[in-house]
Amino acid sequence: MDSNNKKFGFKFIKEDNGARLGTLNVGGVEVPTPVFMPVGTKATVKAMTPEELKEIGFSLILGNTYHLHLRPGEELIREMGGLHNFMHWDRAILTDSGGFQVFSLSPLRKITEEGVEFRNHLDGSKCFLTPEKAIEIQEKLGSDIMMVLDECIPYPSEKSYAEKSLELTLRWAERCKLARSESGGALFGITQGGMYKDLRIRSARETVAIGFDGYAIGGLSVGEEKELMYDMTAISTELFPKDAPRYLMGVGMPEDIVEAVGRGVDMFDCVLPTRCARNGTLFTSRGKLVIKNSRFEKDKRPPDEDCGCYTCRNYSRAYLRHIYQSGEILASRLNTIHNLYYYNNLVTKIRDAVRESRFLEFKKDFYNLRDIGNADADG
């Protein structure tokens, strides 16, 4: 680990068949790993209060630099006492660099050595994001864990382009490291390399050589086959130092988390649990459940009979279907509570399994229950 920052630490505890158990210390907040981070795009995890997130058990959430930079702006948030204070969240926050959204949301963008010029998706005005600017914004937000600015390439991409791009990402990573303040948050590097094994290896080695507080795997879950994503993940984590946290960005489905943990990943974030919730899809131990389905009309059971969340303890599928069909805000709320509980419970059970050296057994049970459940839920 390479950190000037006293507020950040990672303790590796043990490994079991590739899966790791650890603890992040982020600004005094203890975060057991593997961890799933809910996405709080615009200074709120959609439909949730901070208290509800804490009640489920979350202590680390993600904020999106791109969105917050555009609205309300990092200067305003800084004046309001930083992102934690602004959004009433007293635990830890990881921020991305804004790069991913520039590449996925902006209608026009031009990449140069200096940075990336783009038109923002709100009003079309021109913006320019550089590695230095990405760090400046994240520090003004008061981020606990910052991410370097990287270029996210589409899938598929030519190897020559993927190589040129990973080299640019490496130079940007060095500039980010130079730009950070001593008083700021921790800083994670991001590895790229498309779906090319040798490029992933090069990116991992050279990123580690620069030295960061943690290492992320970027540019996956962009449309490639699952096996390819898992392979690229394994190739990368093998080269990361054991005593630094590894973060697979933007991933993913419950099975992706189980598979990636088995390949040495410690940290995850994804919009799926919150976004699917608002669209009426619930994750359960027996697979997905689409709540608007008419067969739930008179179903007195909770969404997941094995679940201990507020929603499952108090509401029937029939009620959840009714309020979803009626377009009620409470539907988004109750579904989000359930899905986030499901994700947090998944990593909690993974940690328990690794602690007790039965990760493979856990994994077998995880898949078995879903196979049995397919007839019951929506497959």
Add this chain to the structure above:
Amino acid sequence: MDSNNKKFGFKFIKEDNGARLGTLNVGGVEVPTPVFMPVGTKATVKAMTPEELKEIGFSLILGNTYHLHLRPGEELIREMGGLHNFMHWDRAILTDSGGFQVFSLSPLRKITEEGVEFRNHLDGSKCFLTPEKAIEIQEKLGSDIMMVLDECIPYPSEKSYAEKSLELTLRWAERCKLARSESGGALFGITQGGMYKDLRIRSARETVAIGFDGYAIGGLSVGEEKELMYDMTAISTELFPKDAPRYLMGVGMPEDIVEAVGRGVDMFDCVLPTRCARNGTLFTSRGKLVIKNSRFEKDKRPPDEDCGCYTCRNYSRAYLRHIYQSGEILASRLNTIHNLYYYNNLVTKIRDAVRESRFLEFKKDFYNLRDIGNADADG
């Protein structure tokens, strides 16, 4: 009082300059009056969980028979154990008769002696609502306090029409009383009579003569001048028995509640606090505050510095403005919590004032604070 129903009672405690203090006992739930009932149209008070309503202090909410009859239907709710169980609310529920929505939402309707035929606003199919049907639906929902079916006439209406209509409403009221089961909820009569003093008097006298567990004033707040509404209210309550609760339906603004309490009203319901919340308007002790206003952009103060609600304790106007502008669900939630707290706090302060025989003083302070506050809030 005329009640076969053991589950309902009202205790009149004292009066102070027209304002009354009392206690409703609804199915074992004690409800101090004057009381404000949040509106839970479709088996949910929009954006709120039952726990949040209880935390604010509510123990009686309103459900809309018309909406619940159309979706998901009273049969389904009965099968699910009744409305309380269906929506996870273990305190008291008052249901309206469905009449008001038939007259306000249905594109076509035909009133006969038997009842009212209408096309429902969801799929346009024909429905027929009679006094007996209105009671049957409310009993299937498991309502604690049911309302008789009444005709709601527009404003202005010809006197001859208002008279004919109030006579029909009286006959329907008698049929509702005959139709109720002994095991069902309490039943309130509704007085009508448009804006005609003599008709209001006749309606009140004849409704009281039939005999109900409580008496409601219907057909007000339909576009008439405030003074006219207050006059019609006073005329009606004067004729109601002292030992029965009085309910002014669908009213209203904070000042309407203060004025109507001073004219002997005990119960209120209104969509304003919840609806305004979703539109970004907050009620405060100093008047209304439109949160999207740009002057709140960097305002670190809570919406109402005198308020003890969850929102005011934890969030700034700047944050509330940001999440409102961003279309976040949390904006509707936090604004709704604040507005409902404001309404509940208003009737709580009114009860305290009546208890201590200083209702007039309370009323003076209420208006003074708003006058001072106009420069600060949005007037």
